[in-house]
Amino acid sequence: MSYTDATVxxxxxxxxxxxxxxxxxFLPYVQALSxxxxxxxxxxxxxxxxxxxxxxxxxxxxxxxxxxxxxGQEAAQVGxxxxxxxxxxxxxxxxxxxxxxxxxxDPLDIVKLLRGTTHGGWNxxxxxxxxxxxxxxxxxxxxxxxxxxxxxxxxxxxxGNAGTDAAVITYFGDGATSQGDVSEAFVFAASYQAPVLFFxxxxxxxxxxxxxxxSRTPLYLRSxxxxxxxxxxxxxxxxxxxxATAANLAEISSGKGPRLIEALTYRMGAHTSSDDPTxxxxxxxxxxxxxxxxxxxxxxxxxxxxxxxxxxxxVAAEGADLAADIRRRTLELQTPSVDKxxxxxxxxxxxxxxxxxxxxxxxxxxxxxxx
Amino acid sequence: xxDTTTLNAGPAAxxxxxxxxxxxxxxxxxxxxxxxxxxxxxLMGEDIGPLGGVxxxxxxxQAEFGAKRVMDTPLAESGIIGTAIGLAMAGFRPxxxxxxxxxxxxxxxxxxxxxxxxxxxxxxxxxxxxVVRVPYGGHIGAVEHHQESPEALFAHTAGLRLVSPSTxxxxxxxxxxxxxxxxxxxxxxxxxxxxxxxxxxxxGNPTPxxxxxxxxxxxxxxxxxxxxxxxxxxxxxxxxxxxxxSIEVIxxxxxxxxxxxxxxxxxxxxxxLVVASEAPGFVSVSSEIAATVxxxxxxxxxxxxxRVTGFDTPFPPAKLETLYLPDADRVxxxxxxxxxx
Numbered sequence: 001m002s003y004t005d006a007t008v009x010x011x012x013x014x015x016x017x018x019x020x021x022x023x024x025x026f027l028p029y030v031q032a033l034s035x036x037x038x039x040x041x042x043x044x045x046x047x048x049x050x051x052x053x054x055x056x057x058x059x060x061x062x063x064x065x066x067x068x069x070x071x072g073q074e075a076a077q078v079g080x081x082x083x084x085x086x087x088x089x090x091x092x093x094x095x096x097x098x099x100x101x102x103x104x105x106d107p108l109d110i111v112k113l114l115r116g117t118t119h120g121g122w123n124x125x126x127x128x129x130x131x132x133x134x135x136x137x138x139x140x141x142x143x144x145x146x147x148x149x150x151x152x153x154x155x156x157x158x159x160g161n162a163g164t165d166a167a168v169i170t171y172f173g174d175g176a177t178s179q180g181d182v183s184e185a186f187v188f189a190a191s192y193q194a195p196v197l198f199f200x201x202x203x204x205x206x207x208x209x210x211x212x213x214x215s216r217t218p219l220y221l222r223s224x225x226x227x228x229x230x231x232x233x234x235x236x237x238x239x240x241x242x243x244a245t246a247a248n249l250a251e252i253s254s255g256k257g258p259r260l261i262e263a264l265t266y267r268m269g270a271h272t273s274s275d276d277p278t279x280x281x282x283x284x285x286x287x288x289x290x291x292x293x294x295x296x297x298x299x300x301x302x303x304x305x306x307x308x309x310x311x312x313x314x315v316a317a318e319g320a321d322l323a324a325d326i327r328r329r330t331l332e333l334q335t336p337s338v339d340k341x342x343x344x345x346x347x348x349x350x351x352x353x354x355x356x357x358x359x360x361x362x363x364x365x366x367x368x369x370x371x
Numbered sequence: 372x373x374d375t376t377t378l379n380a381g382p383a384a385x386x387x388x389x390x391x392x393x394x395x396x397x398x399x400x401x402x403x404x405x406x407x408x409x410x411x412x413x414l415m416g417e418d419i420g421p422l423g424g425v426x427x428x429x430x431x432x433q434a435e436f437g438a439k440r441v442m443d444t445p446l447a448e449s450g451i452i453g454t455a456i457g458l459a460m461a462g463f464r465p466x467x468x469x470x471x472x473x474x475x476x477x478x479x480x481x482x483x484x485x486x487x488x489x490x491x492x493x494x495x496x497x498x499x500x501x502v503v504r505v506p507y508g509g510h511i512g513a514v515e516h517h518q519e520s521p522e523a524l525f526a527h528t529a530g531l532r533l534v535s536p537s538t539x540x541x542x543x544x545x546x547x548x549x550x551x552x553x554x555x556x557x558x559x560x561x562x563x564x565x566x567x568x569x570x571x572x573x574x575g576n577p578t579p580x581x582x583x584x585x586x587x588x589x590x591x592x593x594x595x596x597x598x599x600x601x602x603x604x605x606x607x608x609x610x611x612x613x614x615x616x617s618i619e620v621i622x623x624x625x626x627x628x629x630x631x632x633x634x635x636x637x638x639x640x641x642x643x644l645v646v647a648s649e650a651p652g653f654v655s656v657s658s659e660i661a662a663t664v665x666x667x668x669x670x671x672x673x674x675x676x677x678r679v680t681g682f683d684t685p686f687p688p689a690k691l692e693t694l695y696l697p698d699a700d701r702v703x704x705x706x707x708x709x710x711x712x
Contacts, residue, residue, distance in 0.1 A: 119488075123496035124460075131460075132492055136484045142450060143485070146457020153413075153439055154461065181481075184450035191445055344495040345529050347553035351581075351628050353529075 002288075006218065007264060009234040010243060013292050015300025017239075026243035033242075035305075041082065041238050042302055043315050045074035045295050048098040050319025051107050054326055055114070059273040063330055064114045070097045072236075072268030075294030076201050078102070079241025080169065080263070083249060087156070087166040089124070091144035094133040095201075096171050103128030107322070108329050117336050137172075138179030141198065144170035145185045148194035148258075157195040158255030165253035167195040169245070175206025177222060178214045186226035189258040197248050198223060198260040201235060203267035208280040220262035228258045235263025236294040239301075266292070389572050395565040397539035398428045398504075400573070401546035402466065406436050412550055413458060414441045415451055416468030416504075425470055426506055426565055448478035455501050456486055464500045464550055472507040473516025479524070486555045487530030498553045502546075507535075508599050508649050509696050510563035512689040519686050520598075520650035525557045526627045526659070533626035534580060535559035537601035539569040541624065544577035552580065559626070561598035581625040583633045589619035592706050593637040595660060596647040597623035600697070604647060607699040611706060618706065626656050634660070635668050642673035643709040647697050652680030674712035677705045 003009070008022045010030055019027065052070050059067035070077065073095065081099035084090060090099060101107055105127045112118045113133060120132035134140035148168040151157040156166045176182050177200065189196050202219055204211050215222065220232035231248075233240045241263060248259045266289035270277050277286075299312065342357035392400070406412045414429055414436075420443035423430030433441035444451050448469060455465035469475045475482075482503065490499050509518035525531050532554050536542040542560070549556040578584065586601065587608050594604040601622045608618035619637050623629065638644050644664055646657040661676040679697045687695050 118494070119492040121492070121494045123493065132489075134485075136480065139453065139481065139485050142453025142481065143457040143460065146454030146459075147461050148457070149454060150458045150461025150463055153458075153463070180477075181449055181453060184445070184447045184453065187445045187447060188450050188454050192442075340494065344491045344493070346532075347490055347495065347498045347500075350554075 003234060003264060004218070004232070006220070006232045007234050008231060008240055008244065009237050010239040011237045011297060011301055013297060015297045015304065017301070023240065026240060026247055029243035029246045030239045037082070038302060038305075039307070039311060041078055041242070042295070042298050043318065044078045044081075044098055044102060045238065045298065046315045047319045047322050048078070048101060049074055049295065050323045051101075051326060052097060054323035055111060056269070056273065058111070058327065058330055059114070064111065064273075065116050066114050067273040068095050068114065068271075069267075069269035069273075070095050072289065072293070073201055073203060073265045074098055075238035075298070076235035076241050076263040076265045079238040079243075080199055080245040080261075083242050083245035084169055085166075085249065086128070087164055088249065088253075089129040089131065089144070089147055089166070089168045091131045091140045091147070091168060091170040092133055093137070093140065093171050093173060093176065094135055095173075099171070100130055103130035105130050107326060111326060111330050112333065115330065115333060117333055138176040138181040138185075141170045141172055141176070141182050141185035142188070144168045145189045145194050145196050148189065148196040149192045151195055152192065157253050160254070162250065162254065165255075167197060167249050167253040169197045169199050169249070171199050171201060173206065174200065174202040174204065174211040174214050174219060175209065177219055183226070186223055186228055186258075190227040193255075193257040195252045195255070196258045197245065197252055198228070198258065199245070200260060200262045201265055202262055203265050205267050205271065205277075205281065207271040207275055218262070220260065223260040228260050230260035230262060232262045232264060235265030236292045236297065238294060238298050388574060389570055391568050391570050392539055393566045393568045394536070394539045394542045394560070395426055395428050397543040397571050398546055398560065399430060399432070400571070401543040402429065402432060403435065405466075405547045405550045406432065406440065409464065409550075411462060412440070412464045412466065414466050414468065415444050415455055416442075417444060417446055417451075417470050419443060419468050424468055426562065428504075428560075428565075429468065448474060448476075449481050452478040452481035452486060452501075452503065456481065456489065456499065459499050459501050460497060464502075466502040466504060466550060468504045470506070471517045472505055472519040472521055475503075475505055475521065478503075482525065482531070482555075482557075483528045487528045490554070491530060499555050500550075500553050501555045502549045502558050503555070504546075504558045504560060506562040506565075507559045508561045508563055509686065509692050510599060512692065514689070515686070518689070518692065520648065520681065522557070522559055522626055523650055523655045526656055531555050531557055531627065532581070533557045533559065534624060535561060535598040535626060536624065537561065537564065537598055537622050540571045541578075543571045543573070544575075545580060545624070548577055548580040559598060563599045564602065578624075581628055581630055583621055583623050583625065583630040585619060585633055585637065586622045587618070587620040589617040589641065591617045591641055592643040592645060592709055593619045593621060593634070593641045594645050594647060594702065594706075595621045595623055595634055597626060597656075598649070600647050600649060603697065603699055604702060607702040607706070610699055611703060616706065616710070623656075629656075629660065629663070631663060631667065634664060638664055638668045639671045642671055644672070644676045645679060645702065645705045645709055646676060647679040647702055649681050649696055651683045652678050653683045655680060674709040677709055679705045
């Protein structure tokens with residue numbers, strides 16, 4: 001339940017840059033970051049945590065059917081999310097709120113899914129190629145792989161043009177690694193040398209089951225048996241998350257085949273709002289990981305570089321504003337038109353959904369205007 | 372249209388005309404035409420490359436269109452369907468071959484929870500033009516999992532379309548129509564009908580995909596079936612005619628949605644309906660037709676709608692299959708019962 005010698009880190013738990021042989025290849029990516037970019041990392045981590053906290057509150061207050069907290073996983077998500085380039089596609093699981101926001105998804109669209117007004121509903125092409133959440137664990141890793149195979153077929157990857165060559169990132173968790181679909185995704189990605197990065201957030205718990213039940217082998221080693229190189233990083237270090245993702249994406253989209261990153265992180269909250277983590281894990285463990293908090297660590301680093309109070313209070317205010325905005329807009333959400341139940345089951349006309357839609361409209365109308 | 376300039380578009384279409392060929396060859400010709408017409412069409416499946424598939428339906432296509440467009444996949448049905456979904460999102464029209472009916476279930480999750488629902492989940496902004504070809508049904512004396520008729524399991528899933536040709540001509544046209552559809556189509560191929568030859572009009576206008584069709588006219592009893600069952604029904608009608616009973620036979624062709632027009636019109640004429648299929652009868656396409664026809668044509672019916680189906684057992688060892696699968700005699704037994712009312 002801790003970092004190992006294999007865990008690549010750039011920013012240690014005390015917020016200081018560290019150098020090692022393993023991290024040397026990633027350091028240039030961080031050195032190339034401007035102060036503004038570093039501030040953006042912090043801003044996004046803080047703001048999404050405020051959003052996540054507010055969504056948890058909304059669920060507790062009965063406004064959402066369910067919430068899936070991202071608390072504690074901000075660095076893994078923000079770092080990798082910023083490493084993705086405009087041409088890349090992202091196939092998330094269902095906890096990647098920070099990446100969704102970075103790629104242009106309105107966080108309210110995630111709230112809608114969990115309030116029960118949509119099943120997703122956004123067009124990935126209009127949202128930074130950020131695809132819909134997938135609730136069947138691991139299923140989307142195959143879609144990501146297929147999409148990446150398509151990039152190869154269309155000549156969108158591996159052409160030698162680093163400015164346009166694309167890749168796919170798919171996010172999944174430690175529990176998902178036990179799903180057959182994830183193994184099949186590894187097989188297909190390796191066979192077709194698909195340009196896909198498997199970004200595994202090992203948050204140590206699949207609802208109540210520890211990662212030790214999913215695997216007796218460190219998960220970053222899992223993919224090597226499929227012919228896919230893997231590395232393990234400190235997922236609570238936003239700098240290594242960014243740099244390792246950027247480095248791997250460059251390799252992948254240049255035609256060198258799929259890669260895996262295992263980001264060691266921790267789900268500080270519950271799996272979902274329906275869950276009670278006190279039943280299965282210890283306070284000591286939670287305490288250990290709270291000392292590794294990604295935001296505290298990065299704030300220390302930024303302050304060590306001279307960042308002042310004004311920036312941090314500005315960021316906190318932005319988080320509070322987003323939370324208030326989300327609360328207001330959540331409470332304004334309307335029940336969707338019943339047409340949405342019928343209109344998109346098929347792309348081409350279909351007699352059954354058309355007839356049932358008409359029947360329901362006539363049934364509703366039969367109650368008259370008072371209904 | 373997706374830019375596929377890097378892909379081999381293949382040669383131009385064959386000259387038109389009427390040719391006699393078995394269904395396996397007709398499907399091969401239909402796939403070839405679809406691939407030649409649209410460079411986004413891809414074939415995926417186990418052993419479909421140099422071998423041409425275990426039923427040789429894709430024979431020669433990899434040599435013609437290249438390994439990028441005719442992909443021998445790893446042996447993993449969920450992987451085939453799941454990556455086909457991603458390819459469809461990327462602008463392709465994948466046609467997946469499942470080797471045998473009983474081997475579709477590792478892909479069942481991807482078909483029912485993902486493929487069938489993704490257009491709805493995207494509120495229409497992403498289409499899923501994926502065809503899943505499934506050789507199905509008995510009569511070939513094969514081992515377990517090689518003779519099943521699982522179509523009802525998919526018919527129950529909103530978002531999928533299901534069709535099944537019974538002749539080489541329909542196979543040639545329906546596979547092209549299925550590929551052109553913008554929704555997922557489960558394409559059930561009656562494997563016992565792969566080899567009998569029939570005339571294929573390569574120049575004709577195809578019948579719309581989701582239509583049923585009267586294939587023999589009659590006045591006293593209507594028989595409805597799909598796939599390999601159609602030839603059994605025609606055989607039964609022939610025997611009945613020799614005994615003085617006039618039977619109308621309807622080839623369902625589309626299992627979801629079902630085209631009730633010709634069925635209702637026929638029942639209004641005959642007053643009697645027998646629905647037959649190889650699949651088990653419990654919660655089946657046959658049950659659905661029986662219920663709907665009872666609702667829509669109640670006053671025309673002179674007898675209850677009867678079903679002749681496989682039994683509600685696992686498909687038996689091959690030496691028992693002739694007792695499991697409805698044959699002309701079992702169909703005629705039901706015809707006699709219908710006429711007795």
